Amino acid sequence: xxxxxxxxxxxxxxxxxxxxNQAWIGEQLNLVNVxxxxxxxxxxxxxxxLTAFTESWSRTxxxxxxxxxxxxxxxxxxxxxxxxxxxxxxxxxxxxxHIEEFMRKRNRKWSPSAEEQTLVPRKAGIVWNxxxxxxxxxxxxxxxxxxxxxxxPYEMKEMMTQSVIPMLAGxxxxxxxxxxxxxxxxxxxxxxxxxxxxxxxxLQGASLAFLPSPTGVKLRIxxxxxxxxxxxxxxxxxxxxxxxxxxxxxxGAGTEELEEALGRLLLTQGKTxxxxxxxxxxxxxxxxxxxSGSSAYVLGGAVSYSNSAKTALLGVPAALIEKHGAxxxxxxxxMADGVRRVTGADIGLSITGIAGPTGGTAEKPVGLIYTxxxxxxxxxxxxxxxxxxxxxIRDRTSAAAMELVRRKLL
Amino acid sequence: xxxxxxxxxxxxxxxxxxxxNQAWIGEQLNLVNVxxxxxxxxxxxxxxxLTAFTESWSRTxxxxxxxxxxxxxxxxxxxxxxxxxxxxxxxxxxxxxHIEEFMRKRNRKWSPSAEEQTLVPRKAGIVWNxxxxxxxxxxxxxxxxxxxxxxxPYEMKEMMTQSVIPMLAGxxxxxxxxxxxxxxxxxxxxxxxxxxxxxxxxLQGASLAFLPSPTGVKLRIxxxxxxxxxxxxxxxxxxxxxxxxxxxxxxGAGTEELEEALGRLLLTQGKTxxxxxxxxxxxxxxxxxxxSGSSAYVLGGAVSYSNSAKTALLGVPAALIEKHGAxxxxxxxxMADGVRRVTGADIGLSITGIAGPTGGTAEKPVGLIYTxxxxxxxxxxxxxxxxxxxxxIRDRTSAAAMELVRRKLL
Numbered sequence: 001x002x003x004x005x006x007x008x009x010x011x012x013x014x015x016x017x018x019x020x021n022q023a024w025i026g027e028q029l030n031l032v033n034v035x036x037x038x039x040x041x042x043x044x045x046x047x048x049x050l051t052a053f054t055e056s057w058s059r060t061x062x063x064x065x066x067x068x069x070x071x072x073x074x075x076x077x078x079x080x081x082x083x084x085x086x087x088x089x090x091x092x093x094x095x096x097x098h099i100e101e102f103m104r105k106r107n108r109k110w111s112p113s114a115e116e117q118t119l120v121p122r123k124a125g126i127v128w129n130x131x132x133x134x135x136x137x138x139x140x141x142x143x144x145x146x147x148x149x150x151x152x153p154y155e156m157k158e159m160m161t162q163s164v165i166p167m168l169a170g171x172x173x174x175x176x177x178x179x180x181x182x183x184x185x186x187x188x189x190x191x192x193x194x195x196x197x198x199x200x201x202x203l204q205g206a207s208l209a210f211l212p213s214p215t216g217v218k219l220r221i222x223x224x225x226x227x228x229x230x231x232x233x234x235x236x237x238x239x240x241x242x243x244x245x246x247x248x249x250x251x252g253a254g255t256e257e258l259e260e261a262l263g264r265l266l267l268t269q270g271k272t273x274x275x276x277x278x279x280x281x282x283x284x285x286x287x288x289x290x291x292s293g294s295s296a297y298v299l300g301g302a303v304s305y306s307n308s309a310k311t312a313l314l315g316v317p318a319a320l321i322e323k324h325g326a327x328x329x330x331x332x333x334x335m336a337d338g339v340r341r342v343t344g345a346d347i348g349l350s351i352t353g354i355a356g357p358t359g360g361t362a363e364k365p366v367g368l369i370y371t372x373x374x375x376x377x378x379x380x381x382x383x384x385x386x387x388x389x390x391x392x393i394r395d396r397t398s399a400a401a402m403e404l405v406r407r408k409l410l
Numbered sequence: 411x412x413x414x415x416x417x418x419x420x421x422x423x424x425x426x427x428x429x430x431n432q433a434w435i436g437e438q439l440n441l442v443n444v445x446x447x448x449x450x451x452x453x454x455x456x457x458x459x460l461t462a463f464t465e466s467w468s469r470t471x472x473x474x475x476x477x478x479x480x481x482x483x484x485x486x487x488x489x490x491x492x493x494x495x496x497x498x499x500x501x502x503x504x505x506x507x508h509i510e511e512f513m514r515k516r517n518r519k520w521s522p523s524a525e526e527q528t529l530v531p532r533k534a535g536i537v538w539n540x541x542x543x544x545x546x547x548x549x550x551x552x553x554x555x556x557x558x559x560x561x562x563p564y565e566m567k568e569m570m571t572q573s574v575i576p577m578l579a580g581x582x583x584x585x586x587x588x589x590x591x592x593x594x595x596x597x598x599x600x601x602x603x604x605x606x607x608x609x610x611x612x613l614q615g616a617s618l619a620f621l622p623s624p625t626g627v628k629l630r631i632x633x634x635x636x637x638x639x640x641x642x643x644x645x646x647x648x649x650x651x652x653x654x655x656x657x658x659x660x661x662g663a664g665t666e667e668l669e670e671a672l673g674r675l676l677l678t679q680g681k682t683x684x685x686x687x688x689x690x691x692x693x694x695x696x697x698x699x700x701x702s703g704s705s706a707y708v709l710g711g712a713v714s715y716s717n718s719a720k721t722a723l724l725g726v727p728a729a730l731i732e733k734h735g736a737x738x739x740x741x742x743x744x745m746a747d748g749v750r751r752v753t754g755a756d757i758g759l760s761i762t763g764i765a766g767p768t769g770g771t772a773e774k775p776v777g778l779i780y781t782x783x784x785x786x787x788x789x790x791x792x793x794x795x796x797x798x799x800x801x802x803i804r805d806r807t808s809a810a811a812m813e814l815v816r817r818k819l820l
Contacts (some may be wrong), residue, residue, distance in 0.1 A: 006546055010619055011619060014436055016437070017430055018433045019433065020428055022425075022429065023429065025425070028425070037422040039423065040448070071599070071601075071603065111604060112604075113603060152622060203705030248721075280699075281698070281700070282696040283692070285692035286692040286696045288691065289713070292768060293766055295715055298691070299719050303712070305708050336436065344718060
């Protein structure tokens with residue numbers, strides 16, 4: 001089963017927005033064995049959209065269209081869909097009810113643009129949009145499907161996950177593709193590659209992609225086959241061989257982030273954590289609390305961006321900062337211990353360093369970071385020297401800090 | 411002058427990699443008045459590549475192809491180019507010399523893949539690759555240009571900047587495109603659309619795109635013309651008309667983020683800020699400190715995820731939390747005032763709420779947020795009801811909190 005992903009919007013063509021929708025949809029389709037043959041982007045232009053519809057619908061079984069479904073004047077996808085499928089627009093009662101409910105909850109008044117959003121092509125099925133007012137549309141011809149979704153990423157993703165992917169999974173037969181991703185941190189791509197050794201012995205017909213990012217290297221195992229159980233078994237074998245060599249760096253699988261893996265460990269062990277951050281400015285706490293339910297183990301913490309805040313919020317002695325400097329192992333330990341004591345958490349984690357691009361010196365260059373750990377029985381600090389932009393250094397630091405606690409807990 | 415950007419690679423189709431090259435090239439072409447009509451992505455498949463070449467070259471004046479020029483087995487772009495332009499491959503002496511020099515500098519030995527990289531189509535002009543070994547290729551027909559570049563972003567960008575963009579700028583005549591983006595927050599897309607009123611009166615021939623996101627709606631004004639000064643004037647006129655209606659919601663222009671706009675204001679007014687966050691878990695502090703130099707106005711703050719942390723770190727009386735609940739205007743005010751006092755900042759900002767998806771009740775549903783503000787003379791709290799996923803609610807909240815301070819400072 002072959003698909004085209006068609007994204008619509010002038011903002012994409014002029015590079016104002018990076019097309020993350022396209023990649024996300026590609027990934028999701030791949031997971032249910034729908035093979036994406038092409039991705040196409042055109043602007044908010046009726047003729048260009050109609051040409052793209054014709055091309056895509058004649059070439060592939062599945063066409064996923066996103067963008068241009070909002071209520072403003074530049075959103076012309078719905079008109080193009082009507083022209084293409086020779087349908088008129090009618091006000092849909094179910095959609096109207098959903099939009100009324102949606103606006104009532106937000107204390108917003110009914111408006112001409114809300115009225116406009118109730119209109120859908122008479123020939124279209126509805127793809128429900130639980131998080132917004134623009135309804136999705138579905139056209140079918142035999143096993144072929146033409147699906148139109150809004151471009152707002154969180155609305156589109158919810159609709160894909162809830163409605164589109166389950167529907168497409170039901171249509172696919174035959175070829176089996178299995179992907180499985182292992183997530184590592186604390187080791188560079190080239191070192192990981194060497195650690196894994198001879199790649200043919202390791203894979204035995206499977207394939208492996210190294211996907212580096214500031215927070216770690218993902219290893220994606222892929223197996224193509226015709227039988228699900230055999231493909232799953234092959235993936236499991238390759239995973240076992242990889243783990244026998246690199247297990248200590250692997251914190252999770254699939255889409256699990258390091259903050260989830262760490263949260264799971266804390267929850268299992270019944271431990272609480274608090275964090276004191278300097279140069280990361282709250283990034284570690286922000287990541288830990290992305291996880292719903294994290295209030296069970298995250299007590300909170302402090303962002304002590306200034307020296308006075310280190311003293312006022314964490315009780316780090318001013319004299320200690322004076323003596324060793326704010327970026328030092330001594331202050332990292334004192335911050336970790338301070339945040340633990342102030343909040344009453346079992347574990348204190350701290351970060352102090354220089355994220356740059358300014359503020360570095362010869363002895364303390366940009367990218368110098370100390371992470372600190374404290375529990376009831378010990379306090380320690382680890383030195384790191386990271387490279388990259390301010391954002392990359394902060395990201396690497398956040399991963400190193402969380403990984404420090406994860407290793408301690410294991 | 412009309413262009414297609416064609417990117418090649420299976421990794422793009424399965425969503426393993428987000429296509430940032432495409433957006434970057436789109437932006438660069440736009441700046442020299444080359445209008446991108448479509449962006450297309452196909453896999454490492456000969457037939458798909460040839461079809462894409464035919465389509466693109468027949469439709470547009472300029473075709474920029476990236477990807478598939480490396481020496482590994484799945485890189486077949488060069489063969490496809492030879493087939494398409496009916497040319498054979500020859501070893502190019504200048505390219506060989508460049509690769510030899512390149513490898514000598516890096517202490518790398520000559521190899522079969524290096525030899526392979528010296529081959530270019532006989533009919534192609536060379537686009538120099540100062541940062542790598544894969545030469546770019548150029549084919550011309552009258553004013554039409556077909557350009558093939560490697561997919562490695564930093565190599566491609568250097569080649570675009572050094573060679574391709576100057577060449578294309580020399581080909582373009584007449585047409586002028588101007589884009590200008592105004593950034594709003596605190597108003598929904600449909601409300602903003604209504605506030606702006608009659609769109610034809612507003613634009614008078616220019617065009618306007620609404621680009622919504624959880625943190626606000628961007629308004630992009632576009633003017634196509636033949637004379638630069640007139641186009642700039644027209645953009646300025648449309649901006650003035652938009653500002654006369656919606657100025658209070660506009661925090662910045664171009665690529666400026668809300669945290670930059672707020673940081674600029676704080677710096678100008680010589681004020682410092684501290685933040686106490688509950689459900690956003692550090693997101694506001696993390697955003698404020700993304701900006702290099704933010705240590706001049708961000709003192710830090712606390713993430714008081716638990717009630718005990720609100721008391722321990724911020725001095726919020728346990729009795730107050732007991733009486734009104736942690737998610738209440740009273741606690742929001744006390745948090746803002748507390749973080750201000752503890753850190754000695756001029757301004758205290760606070761957030762308390764329910765980011766979901768769990769933790770909501772009938773009286774205090776998911777998405778209920780209070781933002782609090784305190785300075786030397788006042789303390790206040792604002793109620794919000796947001797919708798969306800946990801991540802979206804946190805993002806909306808962070809924007810609302812920063813916007814509260816921005817309005818206060820104006």
